[in-house]
Amino acid sequence: MLTLYDNADSGNAYKVRLILALLDIPYKRVEVDSVHGETRTPAFLRRNPNGKVPAVELADGTHLWESNALLWYFAEGTAFLPDSRMEHAELLQWMFFEQYSHETKVGVLRAWARHGPITDEQRRQIPTLEKEGYRALGVMEAHLDQRDFFVAGVPTIADLALYAYTHVSHQGGFDLSDYPAIRGWLDRIAALPGYVAITDA
Amino acid sequence: MLTLYDNADSGNAYKVRLILALLDIPYKRVEVDSVHGETRTPAFLRRNPNGKVPAVELADGTHLWESNALLWYFAEGTAFLPDSRMEHAELLQWMFFEQYSHETKVGVLRAWARHGPITDEQRRQIPTLEKEGYRALGVMEAHLDQRDFFVAGVPTIADLALYAYTHVSHQGGFDLSDYPAIRGWLDRIAALPGYVAITDA
Numbered sequence: 450m451l452t453l454y455d456n457a458d459s460g461n462a463y464k465v466r467l468i469l470a471l472l473d474i475p476y477k478r479v480e481v482d483s484v485h486g487e488t489r490t491p492a493f494l495r496r497n498p499n500g501k502v503p504a505v506e507l508a509d510g511t512h513l514w515e516s517n518a519l520l521w522y523f524a525e526g527t528a529f530l531p532d533s534r535m536e537h538a539e540l541l542q543w544m545f546f547e548q549y550s551h552e553t554k555v556g557v558l559r560a561w562a563r564h565g566p567i568t569d570e571q572r573r574q575i576p577t578l579e580k581e582g583y584r585a586l587g588v589m590e591a592h593l594d595q596r597d598f599f600v601a602g603v604p605t606i607a608d609l610a611l612y613a614y615t616h617v618s619h620q621g622g623f624d625l626s627d628y629p630a631i632r633g634w635l636d637r638i639a640a641l642p643g644y645v646a647i648t649d650a
Numbered sequence: 651m652l653t654l655y656d657n658a659d660s661g662n663a664y665k666v667r668l669i670l671a672l673l674d675i676p677y678k679r680v681e682v683d684s685v686h687g688e689t690r691t692p693a694f695l696r697r698n699p700n701g702k703v704p705a706v707e708l709a710d711g712t713h714l715w716e717s718n719a720l721l722w723y724f725a726e727g728t729a730f731l732p733d734s735r736m737e738h739a740e741l742l743q744w745m746f747f748e749q750y751s752h753e754t755k756v757g758v759l760r761a762w763a764r765h766g767p768i769t770d771e772q773r774r775q776i777p778t779l780e781k782e783g784y785r786a787l788g789v790m791e792a793h794l795d796q797r798d799f800f801v802a803g804v805p806t807i808a809d810l811a812l813y814a815y816t817h818v819s820h821q822g823g824f825d826l827s828d829y830p831a832i833r834g835w836l837d838r839i840a841a842l843p844g845y846v847a848i849t850d851a
Binding site: 498499511513514515516517518519521522525526534535537538539540541542544545546548549550552553570573574577585588591592 | 699700712714715716717718719720722723726727735736738739740741742743745746747749750751753754771774775778786789792793
């Protein structure tokens with residue numbers, strides 16, 4: 450049996466819960482309190498030396514980590530991971546965009562809002578992160594303006610990666626009123642058969 | 651002919667120059683002054699809506715961007731991208747680690763050191779970024795302590811992704827004296843047939 454080292458509030462961990470639900474893959478869930486240091490204990494660092502959720506232990510005892518690598522692993526061979534070389538590049542383009550230019554702004558402001566108190570250093574970064582977060586949302590809005598999904602015209606792991614923090618971006622203070630293409634796309638993801646909400650952990 | 655929208659000093663752009671050299675793929679190189687706003691012009695944003703180098707224009711006019719997605723694209727079908735599902739997951743695990751936990755500390759401090767002046771907000775972040783950068787280097791050191799390369803025992807795009815900013819980390823103030831496994835690995839990458847230096851742009 451697969452084990453997911455999870456955190457109910459983490460968007461990165463939710464990506465893994467979501468792909469496992471969409472693919473109807475059974476797993477055992479272990480909640481890890483990442484906000485209070487449980488990802489940095491010696492026992493957890495043997496699972497993920499980088500000290501973050503999500504991490505997965507496969508049936509043979511192998512560990513894998515990094516949310517978007519886990520999306521790729523579980524989706525390989527399914528319709529959520531189209532199979533051409535160009536589509537692979539496009540999927541990864543959006544998934545690296547998500548981790549570098551989106552999660553670090555949209556996801557971080559949500560985490561700070563939910564798990565405060567924050568430091569003065571963090572507080573001073575908020576205006577910059579808000580500006581950069583809206584810039585990333587603008588890149589998504591422009592891409593979705595003429596498309597139903599990010600890659601190949603079908604729902605893929607690129608959508609799931611970007612959905613995780615976008616659909617709860619209001620919890621970090623982002624307002625999607627002026628982003629109608631994103632709002633339509635969020636509705637299409639939430640309508641996928643097998644969909645689970647981030648609050649279902 | 652392939653066109654690379656490049657910046658001579660960018661480690662992310664260097665990843666693409668390096669894989670193209672290792673695979674002996676010809677390309678046209680266009681230098682973009684990312685430090686002085688040339689990645690945010692309307693003309694460049696049509697190539698990469700996220701406004702960053704590297705970006706690539708393929709012979710058919712298609713654009714791709716995100717350095718690690720480009721590594722995957724060029725390496726697919728070669729020995730730099732091993733072909734099993736588990737190896738794919740391991741490659742991506744380390745490549746997402748690189749973009750989230752390594753480049754954002756080790757690469758950012760190098761950029762600030764080379765392209766100042768920096769803001770007071772940035773200056774206050776330096777101690778945190780140094781601490782987190784050394785933590786990422788520690789994760790790499792522990793992994794390489796018993797291995798020649800990151801995945802599958804052979805040089806792959808995971809190595810190239812992590813090499814780019816690690817081998818010039820001293821330019822951001824990092825000292826690798828206490829990281830002998832990393833130093834040995836850097837030497838193995840620099841010895842690959844076809845290797846080019848970051849200064850060869």
